[in-house]
Amino acid sequence: MDKVRNFAHANRQMLSMALVFVFLASALGSALAPQKANAQQEAGIVITGRVLNTQGQSIEGARVMLHDGDENEIAAQTETGEEGVWTLEMARLPEGPLELQIERQHYQRLAIPLNPNMQQDLDERGALLMGEIELERRITSAFWAATLIFLGVLLVIAFEKLHSTTAALAGLSAVFLFSVIGGAFNTDFFIYDFERALTYINWEVIFLIMGMMILIAVIEGTGIFQWTAFQAYRLSRGRAWLLVLILMAVTAVASALLDNFTTMLLMTPISLQIGLALGINPLAFIIPEVLASNVGGITTLIGTPTNILIGAYADISFQDFLVNQTVGVLLALVGMAAYVMYHYRHELRKHPAGISETLYARLESNARIRDPQALWKSGLVFVLVLVGFIVGEQFHVVPAVPAIIGATALLVWLRPDVHAMIKAVDWTTLVFFMALFMVVGAVQEVGFISMIAVRMAQMIGENLILGIAVIVFGVGTLSVAIANIPLAASMLPVAEFLSGSIPGASSKVLYYALSMGAAMGGNGLLIGGEANLVTAGIASQAGSPISFKEFMKVGLPVTYITLTAGFLWLLFRFGM
Amino acid sequence: MKKILTPTRGGEASLPNQDRAIQIAKEQGAELYFLYITDVSFLDRLASPVLIDMEAEISEMGEFVLAIAQERAAKQGVEAKALVHSGVFSEVIAAVIEEHAVDTLILGSPDEQTGITTWEYLTRLSEELGERFDLEILLLSKGEVVYEYQI
Numbered sequence: 209m210d211k212v213r214n215f216a217h218a219n220r221q222m223l224s225m226a227l228v229f230v231f232l233a234s235a236l237g238s239a240l241a242p243q244k245a246n247a248q249q250e251a252g253i254v255i256t257g258r259v260l261n262t263q264g265q266s267i268e269g270a271r272v273m274l275h276d277g278d279e280n281e282i283a284a285q286t287e288t289g290e291e292g293v294w295t296l297e298m299a300r301l302p303e304g305p306l307e308l309q310i311e312r313q314h315y316q317r318l319a320i321p322l323n324p325n326m327q328q329d330l331d332e333r334g335a336l337l338m339g340e341i342e343l344e345r346r347i348t349s350a351f352w353a354a355t356l357i358f359l360g361v362l363l364v365i366a367f368e369k370l371h372s373t374t375a376a377l378a379g380l381s382a383v384f385l386f387s388v389i390g391g392a393f394n395t396d397f398f399i400y401d402f403e404r405a406l407t408y409i410n411w412e413v414i415f416l417i418m419g420m421m422i423l424i425a426v427i428e429g430t431g432i433f434q435w436t437a438f439q440a441y442r443l444s445r446g447r448a449w450l451l452v453l454i455l456m457a458v459t460a461v462a463s464a465l466l467d468n469f470t471t472m473l474l475m476t477p478i479s480l481q482i483g484l485a486l487g488i489n490p491l492a493f494i495i496p497e498v499l500a501s502n503v504g505g506i507t508t509l510i511g512t513p514t515n516i517l518i519g520a521y522a523d524i525s526f527q528d529f530l531v532n533q534t535v536g537v538l539l540a541l542v543g544m545a546a547y548v549m550y551h552y553r554h555e556l557r558k559h560p561a562g563i564s565e566t567l568y569a570r571l572e573s574n575a576r577i578r579d580p581q582a583l584w585k586s587g588l589v590f591v592l593v594l595v596g597f598i599v600g601e602q603f604h605v606v607p608a609v610p611a612i613i614g615a616t617a618l619l620v621w622l623r624p625d626v627h628a629m630i631k632a633v634d635w636t637t638l639v640f641f642m643a644l645f646m647v648v649g650a651v652q653e654v655g656f657i658s659m660i661a662v663r664m665a666q667m668i669g670e671n672l673i674l675g676i677a678v679i680v681f682g683v684g685t686l687s688v689a690i691a692n693i694p695l696a697a698s699m700l701p702v703a704e705f706l707s708g709s710i711p712g713a714s715s716k717v718l719y720y721a722l723s724m725g726a727a728m729g730g731n732g733l734l735i736g737g738e739a740n741l742v743t744a745g746i747a748s749q750a751g752s753p754i755s756f757k758e759f760m761k762v763g764l765p766v767t768y769i770t771l772t773a774g775f776l777w778l779l780f781r782f783g784m
Numbered sequence: 785m786k787k788i789l790t791p792t793r794g795g796e797a798s799l800p801n802q803d804r805a806i807q808i809a810k811e812q813g814a815e816l817y818f819l820y821i822t823d824v825s826f827l828d829r830l831a832s833p834v835l836i837d838m839e840a841e842i843s844e845m846g847e848f849v850l851a852i853a854q855e856r857a858a859k860q861g862v863e864a865k866a867l868v869h870s871g872v873f874s875e876v877i878a879a880v881i882e883e884h885a886v887d888t889l890i891l892g893s894p895d896e897q898t899g900i901t902t903w904e905y906l907t908r909l910s911e912e913l914g915e916r917f918d919l920e921i922l923l924l925s926k927g928e929v930v931y932e933y934q935i
Contacts (some may be wrong), residue, residue, distance in 0.1 A: 368829050428836055473836050477845040484794055484852055570851055574844050634834065738830050745826030749842050750849060751795020 253330055255296040257338030259288045259310060263658055263705050266292030267343060269404070270312035274298070275319075277305035301330050308338065313398060314350065314654050315343040348396040351654040353386045358651045358698070365691045366735065372691065373636045376643035380405075383650045400653045408649025409642050412520040412608050417641065419611025420510055421633045423593065424466050426586040426618050431578035433462065433474035438575030441482050448488050449556040452496050453545060455479060459497045460504025460541055464511045465590075468501035472739045475501075476746040478575055483752075485563045485571060490752045492555040495759065496548040498743040499731050499766050503541060506727045506774075507534045509597065509607055513641075514696040514726040519607065521700045522707075522719045526597035526607060532720055536777030540728065540770035547769055551762050585621055589614050641693075648697045657698060661705035672712045676778055679703065679721035684771045687729025688736050688764070696726040717782045724774035732767040734759040786814035789880060790890040791821060791873075794849030799856075800927030801892035806857045806864070808890065808922075816862055818853045819880055820846035822870035843868050874909055881917050889913065893925040907931060 255274065259267045272294045273285040283306070284296045306322040318341065322330075330336050361379035365372050383399050390397025436458050444451035455475070462471040476494055483490025505511030509519040509526040518524060549556065563571065577583055596610025619629060651657055668675045679699075686695055703722050707713045730737030734744055734756050740763075744754040790805040792798050802818075809816035822842045827834050850866035857864040869876045881889065891906055910921040914933040923931035 371829055469830075470836070473834065473838065473841075477841050481845055481848045484849065489796065564855055566855065567848075567851060570848055574848060742827070742830060742834075745824075746838075746842065746845075748826075749793065749823065750845060751793030751798050753795075 252334065253296075253298045253301050254335045255284075255308070255330070255338060256335075257294060258340050259292045259294065259312075260340050260342055261315070261658065262342055262344060263661060264708060265658075265705070266290070267312055267315070268292060270294070270310055270315070270343065272296060273309045273311075274302075275307040275309050276302040277307060301327075310341060310343060312343060313395070313400075314346060314348060316346045318343055345655040345658060348654070349390070349394070350386070350397055350399045351656065353390070353397070354383060354399050354650040354654045355656045357382045357386070358647055358656070361647055362690055362694055365694065366689060368735075371636075373640040373643065376640050376647055376694075379647040380643045380650075383647065399650050404653070405646045405649060408652070409645045410517070410520050412606050413516050413645075414638055414641060415608035416510070416516055416520070416606075416611050417513070418633055418638060419608060419613075419615040420467070422615035422629055423586070423590060423611065423618065424470055425629060425633075426582060426622060426624065427466070427590060428470060428474055429579060430583035430586065431576055432583055433471065434478045434575040435577050436462075437475055437478040437482065438571060441571075446486065446562070448486065448492070448558060449549060451482070452493055452548070452552070452556060455493055456496050456500035456541070456545060456548075459501040460537075463501040463504035464507045465594075467510065468498075468505045468512060468737075468739045469742060471501050472498055472743045473746075476743050477750075478571075480747060480750040480752065481571055481574065484750065485567050488558055489555050490747065490750065491754060491758065492552040494743055494747055494752075495754065495762050496544075496552070498739050499544055499548065499763065500541060501739055502727055502730045502737055503537055503544065503770055506723055507537045510611075512723075512727050513693050515723050517693070517696050517700065518719050518723050522704070522716055524716060524719060525601040526594070527601060528716075529723070532781060533723065536724065536774045536781070539777055540773040543769040543773050544766050547766055548762060582622055586618055589618050589621070592617075644694055644697055648694065651698065652701055657701045658705070661702040664702060665706060665709050668706065668710060670711050672710050672717070673779065673784055675706055675710050675713060675718060676721045676784075677775060679706075679718055680725045680771055680775045680778070683722055683725030684729035684767060685732075687726050688732030688767060692726040692730050692737065696722060699726075712782075715782055717778055721775075721778055724778070725771065728767055728770045728774060731763045731770065732760070733763060736763070786812055786887045787817065787884055788812070788814045788888045788890060789817045789819055789877075789884065789886040790892075791819040791877060792849070792853055792892065793820065794852060797926075798892050801890070801924040802853050802856060803860075804924050804927040804929075805890045806860050806862050808888070809857075809864070810860060810862050812888075814888070816857060816864040817867055817880070817884060817886070818850045818857075818864050819867045819869065819877070820850050821873055821876045822846055822868065823873065824870075839870055843870065874912075877909075878913060878916065881913065881919065886917075886919065888920045888922065890922045890924060893923045893930055 259270045259272070261267055268288055268290050270288040271285065272288065274283045274296055276283040283302045284298045286294050286296055288294045306327065308320040308322060309317065311317045320341070326336055357379050361375050364370050364375040370378065384402070386397060387399045387401065437455065440454040440458055441451060444454055459471055459475055462475070475497055479493045479497060480490045483493050506515065507530060509515055509524070509529045515529060519529065593610045593614035596614065597607050600607065600610055619626060664678065668678055683695065683699060699722055703718045707716065707718050730740065734740050734754060740759065744759070747754050788805065788809050790802070792802055805816065822839055824838045824842060827838060846868045847866065850868065854864045854866055867880060869880065877889070880886065891910065893903060893906055906923055910923060910931065910933045913919060914921050921933035922929050
């Protein structure tokens with residue numbers, strides 16, 4: 209990972225160079241021109257700079273004004289761009305004392321009087337480089353409102369008081385209501401407007417998920433999962449311990465390539481049937497399976513929703529995830545397998561009764577490949593999409609592009625019912641992601657996330673090992689109880705800040721730590737991940753409900769075993 | 785011929801209740817119906833995409849669960865029928881009672897560890913169904929009759 213560039217640092221350098229270039233161009237123009245100062249003023253005056261927050265991140269949309277003290281009016285004004293850069297241009301310099309004023313919602317207003325040296329520079333060269341200017345955060349009513357709304361959304365999702373999508377939309381509506389109604393009376397109540405909120409949506413994530421949903425919808429209907437589970441049963445020849453190991457491996461691999469939630473939707477019913485037919489407690493199969501699925505997904509960009517978020521945010525490719533996470537995940541799976549074998553030792557030592565011919569035939573029928581044509585076609589397209597993820601990186605093609613092309617290719621090639629396929633796209637989930645991005649954006653806007661980042665940076669200092677440990681174990685522990693998607697979404701700017709502030713963290717190791725923590729922590733409790741909940745829901749349909757306590761007895765130790773394996777791997781992989 | 789209906793999910797806790805229902809059917813020479821009710825309402829609270837027809841998947845699982853129960857009954861010399869329906873537990877039971885003119889309903893009472901219904905719910909349901917249909921209702925726990933609603 210030495211070759212991985214520090215994008216933040218490089219960007220900053222490039223921007224500084226650009227500022228210097230603007231400045232030099234103006235100065236050079238002035239030096240070559242034979243005119244006197246007055247003539248220069250007619251040719252144009254340029255003042256440029258960059259506005260950052262105290263964490264060194266660009267501030268977009270800040271209002272920059274040059275105030276004329278004598279006339280008590282604004283001589284020139286502009287707004288900072290995406291990278292925080294601004295340029296004030298005037299035909300001539302106003303007479304009298306000048307003051308540069310910068311203001312931005314949720315930040316303290318800054319006034320910089322132009323001293324005589326600066327004014328002299330402007331007179332002589334017609335240009336002034338102000339460099340990087342820092343704005344300090346301001347805690348307003350909007351800060352508290354956005355923070356409380358955000359925490360409320362997390363709690364409502366954690367305690368399942370509302371559907372996650374409804375909770376995220378309710379949070380977003382509350383943010384807008386507070387901004388619009390409160391903001392009309394006092395600007396301190398204003399959080400952001402709709403246009404600004406939209407900028408927080410990561411469309412790359414939305415399109416990648418949409419494309420993958422269509423691909424998965426075709427693949428899942430072929431019966432490949434059920435067939436694989438049945439083959440696992442045949443291969444194990446009824447030996448329960450071997451069966452559970454094969455099922456764990458199958459779910460881990462399937463979760464890496466599709467997603468763990470869908471994998472468990474398909475694997476749980478057939479695994480339950482195998483367990484019931486063998487007369488073995490099916491929980492000894494399906495709990496290890498769901499634990500493996502939560503961890504297996506970490507190896508690829510598309511394996512977990514949190515990886516999709518992290519990949520899009522930090523520009524981490526499919527290949528990067530594969531190279532930097534796979535061995536760590538394998539180590540974690542070995543630790544997990546050892547623990548579940550120990551935990552279920554009595555159940556797995558049983559010599560199961562043989563399955564009757566009738567039940568065997570029914571099991572085989574339920575696990576048949578339902579559509580071989582669709583299987584090979586969708587399999588081929590899926591492989592090509594994976595190749596697209598890897599090759600696309602070389603041409604700066606984001607993963608959403610191969611996913612959308614692959615989904616479209618399947619629609620054209622297989623000609624499935626388009627309405628059914630579009631219906632297969634879970635719009636509820638996409639709306640959840642969009643609303644979530646905007647709610648997280650609200651707390652970013654008011655500075656809550658920055659505050660967390662600063663506190664963490666103060667705690668961690670420059671110790672990268674401590675930073676990795678805090679993220680792996682801290683996020684892992686939080687993910688035990690909090691839904692990991694909103695958690696990961698809100699931790700991304702924190703990881704970004706820490707990656708810029710801790711020496712050596714530019715390798716993106718903290719993002720990998722976030723990926724591991726968020727996914728592995730989901731194994732701690734039944735409520736820790738959606739795959740857990742859906743598995744429990746299906747299991748209860750087969751008279752084998754998973755109690756909170758039963759899951760925790762296995763899940764919690766497994767969480768810390770896997771987090772430790774992941775942590776140690778990251779230290780090794782990134783040369784610490 | 786008398787008809788006995790017993791809903792089941794096929795878990796370990798329900799096996800003694802299945803056996804008792806089989807025994808009662810055998811003693812009375814009654815026709816035994818095992819009923820599996822598919823309920824996918826647990827999916828409604830999840831944010832993740834449910835791209836699969838889970839009702840069909842779980843119905844298939846239900847058929848398998850009932851096939852195990854039928855095999856269990858056959859071993860005890862009783863030929864049982866299997867019914868798989870989807871919907872709300874109380875509504876489906878009422879509809880099946882009506883459709884098949886059931887005489888006796890045998891419900892397994894909730895197990896302390898794994899039950900998904902409550903004792904209060906089942907007794908209230910028994911009273912409601914008993915008043916609505918000419919029906920004998922037995923509530924079983926670990927294979928023993930613990931509550932009886934007589935016509």
